[in-house]
Amino acid sequence: xxxxxxxxxxxxxxxxxxxxxxxxxxxxxxxxxxxxxxxxxxxxxxxxxxxxxxxxxxxxxxxxxxxxxxxxxxxxxxxxxxxxxxxxxxxxxxxxxxxxxxxxxxxxxxxxxxxxxxxxxxxxxxxxxxxxxxxxxxxxxxxxxxxxxxxxxxxxxxxxxxxxxxxxxxxxxxxxxxxxxxxxxxxxxxxxxxxxxxxxxxxxxxxxxxxxxxxxxxxxxxxxxxxxxxxxxxxxxxxxxxxxxxxxxxxxxxxxxxxxxxxxxxxxxxxxxxxxxxxxxxxxxxxxxxxx
Amino acid sequence: xxxxxxxxxxxxxxxxxxxxxxxxxxxxxxxxxxxxxxxxxxxxxxxxxxxxxxxxxxxxxxxxxxxxxxxxxxxxxxxxxxxxxxxxxxxxxxxxxxxxxxxxxxxxxxxxxxxxxxxxxxxxxxxxxxxxxxxxxxxxxxxxxxxxxxxxxxxxxxxxxxxxxxxxxxxxxxxxxxxxxxxxxxxxxxxxxxxxxxxxxxxxxxxxxxxxxxxxxxxxxxxxxxxxxxxxxx
Ligand SMILES: Nc1ncnc2c1ncn2[C@@H]1O[C@H](COP(=O)(O)OP(=O)(O)O)[C@@H](O)[C@H]1O
Ligand SMILES: [Mg+2]
Numbered sequence: 001x002x003x004x005x006x007x008x009x010x011x012x013x014x015x016x017x018x019x020x021x022x023x024x025x026x027x028x029x030x031x032x033x034x035x036x037x038x039x040x041x042x043x044x045x046x047x048x049x050x051x052x053x054x055x056x057x058x059x060x061x062x063x064x065x066x067x068x069x070x071x072x073x074x075x076x077x078x079x080x081x082x083x084x085x086x087x088x089x090x091x092x093x094x095x096x097x098x099x100x101x102x103x104x105x106x107x108x109x110x111x112x113x114x115x116x117x118x119x120x121x122x123x124x125x126x127x128x129x130x131x132x133x134x135x136x137x138x139x140x141x142x143x144x145x146x147x148x149x150x151x152x153x154x155x156x157x158x159x160x161x162x163x164x165x166x167x168x169x170x171x172x173x174x175x176x177x178x179x180x181x182x183x184x185x186x187x188x189x190x191x192x193x194x195x196x197x198x199x200x201x202x203x204x205x206x207x208x209x210x211x212x213x214x215x216x217x218x219x220x221x222x223x224x225x226x227x228x229x230x231x232x233x234x235x236x237x238x239x240x241x242x243x244x245x246x247x248x249x250x251x252x253x254x255x256x257x258x259x260x261x262x263x264x265x266x267x268x269x270x271x272x273x274x275x276x277x278x279x280x281x282x283x284x285x286x287x288x289x290x291x292x
Numbered sequence: 293x294x295x296x297x298x299x300x301x302x303x304x305x306x307x308x309x310x311x312x313x314x315x316x317x318x319x320x321x322x323x324x325x326x327x328x329x330x331x332x333x334x335x336x337x338x339x340x341x342x343x344x345x346x347x348x349x350x351x352x353x354x355x356x357x358x359x360x361x362x363x364x365x366x367x368x369x370x371x372x373x374x375x376x377x378x379x380x381x382x383x384x385x386x387x388x389x390x391x392x393x394x395x396x397x398x399x400x401x402x403x404x405x406x407x408x409x410x411x412x413x414x415x416x417x418x419x420x421x422x423x424x425x426x427x428x429x430x431x432x433x434x435x436x437x438x439x440x441x442x443x444x445x446x447x448x449x450x451x452x453x454x455x456x457x458x459x460x461x462x463x464x465x466x467x468x469x470x471x472x473x474x475x476x477x478x479x480x481x482x483x484x485x486x487x488x489x490x491x492x493x494x495x496x497x498x499x500x501x502x503x504x505x506x507x508x509x510x511x512x513x514x515x516x517x518x519x520x521x522x523x524x525x526x
Contacts, residue, residue, distance in 0.1 A: 163394070170380055170391055176342055177378040182366035182395040182443065 002134040007257030008250060013141045013210070015249020016148035020203035021226030022233070022241035023155065024076075024196025030172040030236035031192045033092060034084060037099040039200055040223015041106035042079075044216060046072045046201025047121070047208040048110060054122045061124035065147070065205045069198035076197025077190045085186070103223075110216040118215040121208035144206050151202055152242055155195065159238060164191050172236065221265070228272045234282025243284060247271070293318045293478055294339065294370075294447055299348035301334050301502075308334045309345070310502040316447065316495075321469070321479045323489040323510070325523055326499030332482040333375050335499075336449045339480075340372035341365040352447075367395055369446035373453065377436040381425030385416055388424050388435055392442025402442075409438040412468065430461040434468075441472070448472065450481040454488060466492055486523035490514045498523075 021043055028036045046068045053064040083102050087095045130137045159165035167188045170178040175185055207222070208214045226241075229248045233240025248268055255267045275282065294316040301309035309331050316322045326332050337343045339350060341362035350358045357365055371392075380388050389409060393402045410417035413434045419427065424435055433453055440448055450469065454462040466488045473479050473492075483489035490496055496513040498506040506513060513519055 166387070166391060167394070169383065173380050173382050174378055176362075177374060177380065178391075179342065179362035180340060180366065180372050180374060180378075181391045181439075182363045183391075184361075184363045 003257060004254075005135050007253045009135075009137055009141055010257075011250035011253025012246060013144045013249070014253060015229075015246035016144060016152075017203045017207055017210075017245070018222065018226045018229045018248050019242040019245025020148050020151065020199045020206075021222060022229040022245045023152070023238065024200045025227050026230040026233070026235055026238060026241040027168070027192050027196045029230070030238075031168065031189055032084070032088065032095075034095045034099060035227065036084075036196075037096070037223070037227075038079060038102035038106055039196070040219035040221075040226065041103050041110075042072050042076055042197045042219070043200040043204035043207075043222060044110065044214070044219035045075060045106060045204070047204035047214045047218065048114065048216075049201070050205040051119060051121055051208060051214055054124055061209065064124075065202060068205050069201045072201035072204075073194035073198040076193040076200075080190060080193040085189075107216050107219070114216060116216060118213045121212050121214050123212065124209065140210050144210060147202065147206060151199060155199070155238070158195065164188070168192055225265075225268050228268050231272060231282055232275045234285030237282065237284050240282055240284035244282070247283075293353060294480070295351045296335070296339070297349045297351070299335070299338055299345045299350065301331075301338055301343060301345050308502050309338070311348070312499075312502075312504060314497050314504065314507075316478060316480050318478055319473075319476070320495055321473050321481065321493045322495045322497070323486075323493035324480065324482045324497045324499055325484070325486040325489055325513075325519075326482075327522075328484065329501075330499040331502040332499055333451055334502075336372055336374075336451050336480070336482055339365075339449060340370060342372075363395075366443055369444070370449065371440035371443040371445035371447075372449040373436045373440045373451060375451035375455065377432045379424045379427075379432050379435050379439070381423070383424055384421050385424050385427070385435060386420045388439050389416070389442050392439035395443070405442050405444060409441050412441070412471070413438050429456050430458070430465070433457065433461075433465055437465075437468070437472075441477075445477060447478040447480060450479065452483055452485075453481065454483065454485045462488060484523075486514075486519065487525075490524075 021039065024039050025036060028034055049068040049071045050064040053059040053067055079102055083098050084095055087098060128139045159168060167178065167183040168191065170181060170183055171185055171188045179185055225248060229244035230241045232247060233244030248271060251267055251271055252264050256264050296312055296314045299309050299312040312335060324332055324335060334343065338345050341360055344359060349356055352368060352370060380391065389406060393405055396402050415431055416434055416438050427435060453465050457465065462485065469479060469481060470492050481489055490510045490513060493510040496510045497504050498513060498519060506516060506519065
């Protein structure tokens, strides 16, 4: 029982990391129907920015987290402007291939500068373990949970209450109609990339802190998993991404906990295939949206 | 007030608008009638900036607006109710209306306009919190018009407001269009339903395959034999 609770907590922590990354995937897909395969690499860049800020400039963890988020939101905006915007009216495959190109570009540029070897992410604060009965919860788990849930709450607020959020929803639904309201579609797409990338950066920093190790290819697997999470929840649907991330994280943790940690990655794909068979539009997905 | 001068629009190799010139004066209701595919929607989209004409000039209140992005054209006081309503079906009626006043930052002004729109369309007020996608066709048309009125336009562009509506509702919608005009908003309405449109308009243009083939006062156009045959069923 204790082990189960323990695994559940790990799963939720891992799942909220997936959720943070998945949110960016799903938001970008919702607004320009692009599967941004470079998104996982933004997560990696976020981790490295924080790594340098902490180890070279000795910034405190939270300052490094926030600066990494800001830096990556800028990076996300630049990538969209330079790589995706010129292709907006081309077919989707062109943009998809470009996204893969951007992904390689980020991975190997980073590798050129930092070398391919893993780096130790500096431990930036003391660890406490909280013990309840036989369940040990590390302060790292708690920190991940607090930060990721706070970020998701802020996102919910932005999407539902602010003008930026409303324009994001309007543009996702109907670009022309949104323009007729006076909404600037380019600005809205930039805002979407900025927000999505900053969430990915936060996830990268949290993972660096959690596992204590980062490398230039660290974004590939979590990026893929987060993409799966977004599809599980229903791509383009914001609560779906959070939901899908948590489901995936918990499933993986339970599978590892049951002693099959070798199958951990495979499980993600099994879950994906099951969802695609049972409900192709994802758990929270509606049936195909009809345009009048 | 609004003037199109020799507008040409292409979709790839399709020459959709071939030298269109029309003029709308302050306070008028002007209608553009034509069959499906004649180019009516393309004219409205050119005005509101959703598509860029290849050549020609559009001026509004003396200023050239060709090539100006759509969101800036809204700001000048041109609001476009698109064909097929294009309401945000994933949002509530209230949120749709709120988006209509997207460029207004003063909350008090938004509230005031909202009351105004609810006065004109009491049915929207009743369904304020309802998801816009669940409205009936007539209600969706009202929402689309109410949403455009939230921008307090100087000129309202209406693309086939009667499309797909029962005759009684068509009557109601045209009644409302007349009222909006009487309250001071200039109107350019595009229709296949020539009869209704001609009955409320002062001026009319007839469009055929991208060209204006006839223009004049609404009475003149309505009494033309060709128009009678082609659009008025006899
Ligand atoms: N996006 C588009 N791509 C290609 N052709 C188009 C497009 N929109 C309209 N057309 C063509 O332009 C012509 C005029 O269309 P439109 O302005 O929609 O006419 P109407 O509103 O009078 O039905 C039609 O022949 C139509 O097929
Ligand atoms: Mg049309």
